[in-house]
Amino acid sequence: MFTFPATFISSIIASGGVDWSSYDSTGDKTPVKFSTSAVRYISVTEIDSTRALVVYRGTSNYCRARIATINGSGVVSYGTETVILSAIISDADASLLDSTHAIITVEASSVVKAIAIEFSGTTISTVGTAVTLATINASNTHVTALDSSVFLTSWRDASNVGTVAYGSVSGTTVTAGNLLNYITSVSVATDQTIEKLSSTAAIIYHCHQSTADLGAYLISYSGTTPVLDDTLAVESSSDVPKPVDAVRISDTEHLVVWGVAIPGDVRAAIITESSGTLSKGTTLTTNSGWKVEVTTSTSKGIAISLPDTGHAVVTMKKDDSTEVVTQVLEISGTSLTALT
Numbered sequence: 316m317f318t319f320p321a322t323f324i325s326s327i328i329a330s331g332g333v334d335w336s337s338y339d340s341t342g343d344k345t346p347v348k349f350s351t352s353a354v355r356y357i358s359v360t361e362i363d364s365t366r367a368l369v370v371y372r373g374t375s376n377y378c379r380a381r382i383a384t385i386n387g388s389g390v391v392s393y394g395t396e397t398v399i400l401s402a403i404i405s406d407a408d409a410s411l412l413d414s415t416h417a418i419i420t421v422e423a424s425s426v427v428k429a430i431a432i433e434f435s436g437t438t439i440s441t442v443g444t445a446v447t448l449a450t451i452n453a454s455n456t457h458v459t460a461l462d463s464s465v466f467l468t469s470w471r472d473a474s475n476v477g478t479v480a481y482g483s484v485s486g487t488t489v490t491a492g493n494l495l496n497y498i499t500s501v502s503v504a505t506d507q508t509i510e511k512l513s514s515t516a517a518i519i520y521h522c523h524q525s526t527a528d529l530g531a532y533l534i535s536y537s538g539t540t541p542v543l544d545d546t547l548a549v550e551s552s553s554d555v556p557k558p559v560d561a562v563r564i565s566d567t568e569h570l571v572v573w574g575v576a577i578p579g580d581v582r583a584a585i586i587t588e589s590s591g592t593l594s595k596g597t598t599l600t601t602n603s604g605w606k607v608e609v610t611t612s613t614s615k616g617i618a619i620s621l622p623d624t625g626h627a628v629v630t631m632k633k634d635d636s637t638e639v640v641t642q643v644l645e646i647s648g649t650s651l652t653a654l655t
Contacts (some may be wrong), residue, residue, distance in 0.1 A: 345390075347390070347391045347392065347393070349369060349381055349383070349393045349396075350371070350373045350374070350379075350396070352373045352374040353373075354371050354372065354373055355371065355372045356370075356371060356372045356404065356405070356406055356407040357369065357370070357371045357407075358370040358371070358407055358408045358409045358419075359383075360409045360410060360411055360417060361411070361620070362382070362411060362414070362434075363414070365384055365385055365386070366382055366383065366384050366385075366437070367382070367383045367385075368380060368381075368382055368383075368409055368411070368417055368434070369381050369382070369383050369393075370399065370407050370408070370409045370419055371407065372404050372405075372407060373396070375401075375403075376403040376404065377398055377399075377400060377401050377402065377403070377404070378398070378399040378400040378402070378404045378407055378419070378421050378423075378430075379396050379397065379398055379399060380396070380397050380399050380409075380419070380432070380439060381393045381394055381395070381396050381397070381437075381439075382394040382434060382436070382437040382438070382439065383437075384437060393437070394436070394437025394438055394439070395437075395438065395439075397432075397439040397442065398442075399419055399421075399430055399432065399442055400421055400423060400428065400430060400445055402423045402424065403423060403424065404421040404422060404423045405422050405423070405454075406420075406421060406422040406453065406454060406455070406456040406470075407419065407420070407421045407422075407456075408420050408456055408457045408458045409458065410458045410459050410460040410466060410511075411460060412431070412460045412462075412463050412464070412466070412484060413463040415433055415434060415435060416431060416432065416433050416434075416463065416484070416486075416487070417431070417432050417434070417460075418430070418431050418458055418460055418466045418482070418484060418489070419431075419432065419458070420448070420456055420457075420458040420468045421445075421456070422453045422454070422456050422470070425450065425451060425452045425453075426447055426449070426450050426451075427447070427448045427449045427450075427451065427453050427456060427468065427470060427480070428445040428446060428447055428448065429445070429446050429448055429458070429466070429468065429482050429489045429491070430442060430443055430444070430445045430446070430489065431443040431484045431486070431487040431488065431489050432487060433486070433487055441487050442487070443486075443487030443488055443489060444487075444488070444489075446482075446489040446490070446491050447491065448468060448480045448482060448491050448494075449478065449480060449494060451470075451472050451473075451478075452472055452473045453470035453471070453472055453478075454470065454471055454472075454473075455470055455471050455506055455507045455508075456468065456469075456470040457469055457470070457507070457508050457509045458509070459509050459510055459511045459517050460511065461511055461513070461514050461515065461516075461517065462514045463484070464483055464484050464485065465481070465482075465483055465484075465514075465536070466481075466482050466483075466484065467479055467480065467481060467482075467509060467517050467534060467536070467541060468480045468482065468509070469497075469507060469508075469509040469519050469534075470507075471498075471507055471521075475498075476496050476498060476499060477496065477497050477498035477507060477519065477521050477532070478494055478495065478496050478497070479494070479495050479497055479509070479519060479534055479541045480492065480493070480494050480495075480541070481493055481494075481536050481539050481540060481541050483539070492536075492538075492539030492540065492541075493539055493540040493541070494541070495534075495540065495541035495542070495543060497519060497521075497532045497534065497541075497543050498521060498530075498532075506521075506522045506557045506558045506559050507519060507520060507521040507522065507559070508520050508559055508560060508561060509534075510561040510562065510563055510569060511563050512533075512563060512566065512567070512569065512588060513566040513567075514566075515535055515536070516533060516534060516535045516544070516588070517534050518531050518532065518533055518534070518561065518569055518586065518588075518593070519531070519532040519534060520532075520549070520559045520561050520571055520573075522557045522558075522559055522573070528548055528549075528550055528551040529548075529549040529550035529559060529571075529573055530546055530547065530548060530549060531546065531547040531549050531571070531586055531593055531595075532545075532546050533545040533546070533547075533588060533591065533593050544591045545588075545591055545592050545593045546593070547586070547593035547594070547595060549571060549573075549584060549586070549595055550573065550575070550582065550598070557573070557574060557576070558573065558574055558616045558617050559571065559572070559573040559574075559617070560572055560573075560617045560618055560619050561586075561619070562619040562620065562621050562627060563621075564585070564621065564624055564646065565624065567587055567588050567589065568585060568586065568587050568588075569585070569586040570583060570584075570585055570586075570619065570621070570627050570644070570646065570651075571583065571584055571586055572617055572619055572627075572629050573617070574616060574617060574631075576634075579602075580600045580601070580602065581600070581601050581602040581617070581629070581631060581642075582598050582599065582600050582601075583598070583599045583601070583627075583629070583644060583651055584596055584597070584598045584599065584651070585646070585648075585649040585650075585651065587649060596648070596649025596650060596651070597649070597650060597651075599644070599651040599652070599653060601642065601653040602631065602640075602642070616631060616632045616634070617629065617630070617631050617632075618630045624646065625645065625646050625647070626643055626644065626645060626646060627643070627644045627646060628641060628642075628643055628644075629641065629642050629643075629644060642654065
């Protein structure tokens with residue numbers, strides 16, 4: 316049995332559309348169960364200020380989804396569960412294409428597949444045919460839509476090669492494009508994620524265990540083929556950076572947040588793109604000595620949402636603990652300030 320993840324509260328309440336004045340920010344909120352089966356690989360994608368698409372592995376280990384609604388008091392309710400793929404999955408992620416469509420990627424029996432869906436209100440009305448992007452044993456599979464018809468999916472394989480795939484969508488019909496290995500050297504990885512930058516580019520953030528660093532990879536595309544335009548060393552530490560999450564601020568800026576196990580810091584920085592080149596603002600270190608839960612095959616210790624371009628809400632789970640905290644970061648240009 317699984318209760319609703321706490322990160323959704325920060326993700327949707329922070330979106331700005333609900334009435335903040337009626338929200339009780341003190342104390343724990345009552346979790347609302349959305350599945351009575353063992354649930355893994357949860358992906359929460361904001362649709363608008365009061366709705367989100369929740370994708371997960373549920374009954375029979377199939378890929379399933381519901382649309383959640385949250386009100387100004389922080390109370391969550393759910394639409395009917397829909398089967399997205401009738402196969403055992405070992406990873407899942409989703410991204411919004413437009414106000415009524417989303418793209419979902421899964422890893423099932425060493426095959427990466429993409430499925431487009433159509434929805435209205437809290438009902439998923441159409442589930443498209445699953446299309447194979449690659450036949451490979453993948454993990455940390457993530458997807459980001461660049462516009463209503465183009466998406467990029469990234470993952471790492473058993474050899475720790477980082478790969479990104481191009482795909483296009485028309486309605487709920489997916490067409491697979493080509494692949495690019497943005498990391499070809501063998502460097503044991505711990506986590507990676509991809510986030511839209513603009514309608515023509517995205518950034519992949521990839522944690523390397525072997526070299527104890529975090530790299531940013533600027534990805535665009537030519538035709539149906541991904542292109543690596545630039546790389547940037549975001550972090551080089553005495554211990555492995557993990558986990559990592561990022562959020563888009565504008566067509567040229569991201570906020571990336573990551574954990575470092577020793578000394579146990581949470582770190583954040585603004586990543587900026589200009590003329591195809593990436594740069595990093597000053598790194599903010601917060602929650603010193605507070606070790607974030609490492610990324611596993613079923614969970615992630617950091618999640619970010621963006622109430623507006625001047626603030627970010629970061630939710631973190633402490634390693635080997637039931638403690639979850641939320642912190643607000645103020646954004647000013649490429650500088651960050653952590654609020655109490």
